[in-house]
Amino acid sequence: MSKRIIIGITGSIAAFKAVQLISDLIKMDYTIDVLMSESATKFITPICIQSLTKRKVYVDTFDEENPAIITHVDIANKADAFMIVPASAHTIAKVAHGLADNMLTCAFLAATCPKIIAPAMNVHMFQNPITQNNIQILKNMGVYFVEPQEGLLACGDIGQGKLASEEALIEALEYVLSPKPLLGKKVLVSAGPTREDIDPVRYITNHSSGKMGYALAKAAYDLGAQVTLVSGPTHIYKPSGVKVVDVTSASQMFDAITAISNEQDYLILAAAVGDYRPKYVSNEKIKKDEDNMILELEKNKDILYFLGQHKKENQVLCGFAMETNHLIENAQNKLSKKHCDMIVANNLKDAGAGFETNTNVVTLITKNHIESLDMMSKKELAFKILEKLMKVEE
Numbered sequence: 001m002s003k004r005i006i007i008g009i010t011g012s013i014a015a016f017k018a019v020q021l022i023s024d025l026i027k028m029d030y031t032i033d034v035l036m037s038e039s040a041t042k043f044i045t046p047i048c049i050q051s052l053t054k055r056k057v058y059v060d061t062f063d064e065e066n067p068a069i070i071t072h073v074d075i076a077n078k079a080d081a082f083m084i085v086p087a088s089a090h091t092i093a094k095v096a097h098g099l100a101d102n103m104l105t106c107a108f109l110a111a112t113c114p115k116i117i118a119p120a121m122n123v124h125m126f127q128n129p130i131t132q133n134n135i136q137i138l139k140n141m142g143v144y145f146v147e148p149q150e151g152l153l154a155c156g157d158i159g160q161g162k163l164a165s166e167e168a169l170i171e172a173l174e175y176v177l178s179p180k181p182l183l184g185k186k187v188l189v190s191a192g193p194t195r196e197d198i199d200p201v202r203y204i205t206n207h208s209s210g211k212m213g214y215a216l217a218k219a220a221y222d223l224g225a226q227v228t229l230v231s232g233p234t235h236i237y238k239p240s241g242v243k244v245v246d247v248t249s250a251s252q253m254f255d256a257i258t259a260i261s262n263e264q265d266y267l268i269l270a271a272a273v274g275d276y277r278p279k280y281v282s283n284e285k286i287k288k289d290e291d292n293m294i295l296e297l298e299k300n301k302d303i304l305y306f307l308g309q310h311k312k313e314n315q316v317l318c319g320f321a322m323e324t325n326h327l328i329e330n331a332q333n334k335l336s337k338k339h340c341d342m343i344v345a346n347n348l349k350d351a352g353a354g355f356e357t358n359t360n361v362v363t364l365i366t367k368n369h370i371e372s373l374d375m376m377s378k379k380e381l382a383f384k385i386l387e388k389l390m391k392v393e394e
């Protein structure tokens with residue numbers, strides 16, 4: 001069933017950004033109830049929002065249509081999460097002190113679901129100790145804040161006060177809505193390609209986008225884990241709440257992972273690590289003097305193999321296998337050779353699988369089970385993989 005979210009919009013120029021957010025959340029199958037402060041209606045109109053949500057937008061607490069229900073309580077009771085976006089200094093101050101003088105603040109006080117506040121205001125209003133104290137009061141009560149970004153503000157000042165990006169807002173929503181079975185657990189994920197220098201101009205790499213590893217790191221964070229993502233060079237959005245360690249070469253990735261592998265409960269190696277690197281890296285650009293050129297390569301250390309050799313008791317180790325033929329056989333060999341608890345195997349030739357896609361088609365291989373999954377988004381698959389790994393541990 002679709003999750004029900006209350007979006008409270010307050011009087012800030014960033015109110016127009018809530019329109020896009022609402023439109024995108026509806027496409028993601030959320031049901032959205034919108035409550036606007038009187039000031040918010042000076043920036044955008046209820047009819048604009050209502051056209052997207054197809055539901056009544058409330059402003060006034062006493063706008064009661066149905067005598068059988070008290071709207072602010074009814075809406076609050078049905079919500080799975082409550083998000084004030086953008087949140088003005090004034091509304092933050094009101095909700096921090098339990099003031100309930102409009103539909104939005106009444107419903108906020110009545111709601112017992114997880115709450116998120118995304119402030120947007122002038123930098124000095126945001127930094128003012130009054131606002132900061134109010135934010136701290138709410139944080140102490142478990143309200144999740146999505147910090148505003150730094151930048152050029154509508155007023156012309158430069159500083160922190162811009163509404164957080166839509167990605168960060170959706171991430172926060174997914175985080176508060178998710179159960180937390182991995183609370184207290186440490187998860188390390190490797191992601192992306194590695195890059196091996198040939199000379200100052202050229203390098204060897206592969207087509208990995210990092211999408212699967214990033215989805216796993218984000219899912220593990222949503223499930224409550226403390227997550228470290230060791231990432232090769234990628235261009236994708238870094239999930240907030242996840243500690244990202246950027247590396248370039250396979251040996252840097254080896255060092256970054258092995259430095260912290262002992263303390264991890266789960267090690268998930270989704271990176272496409274280069275198997276070889278140039279034996280000699282030229283300090284100068286190599287000129288094209290010869291007709292043929294031979295590049296001598298030497299083997300990189302196999303991180304997954306190393307972790308399998310040094311596996312701690314109760315540690316769960318998961319590797320990936322990307323194959324173009326004999327998928328199951330090759331993946332099973334990797335499982336035993338590298339002492340893994342699970343291999344996520346995918347065939348590069350399957351439609352919907354592979355590097356740049358947002359979907360994947362995989363087979364989950366453990367010592368005693370082979371489970372072939374249908375094509376699904378990498379985001380959905382990340383949760384499936386973690387679900388399976390949590391059972392491996394038991």
Ligand code: CTP
Binds near residue numbers: 300303320321334
């Ligand atoms: N891997 C690793 N370190 C390497 C190479 C691979 O940790 N130097 C990990 C990958 O992150 C992945 C798994 O090993 O989880 C499988 O990688 P893959 O390259 O498919 O397997 P290889 O053992 O290198 O075998 P081959 O390339 O011959 O298929």
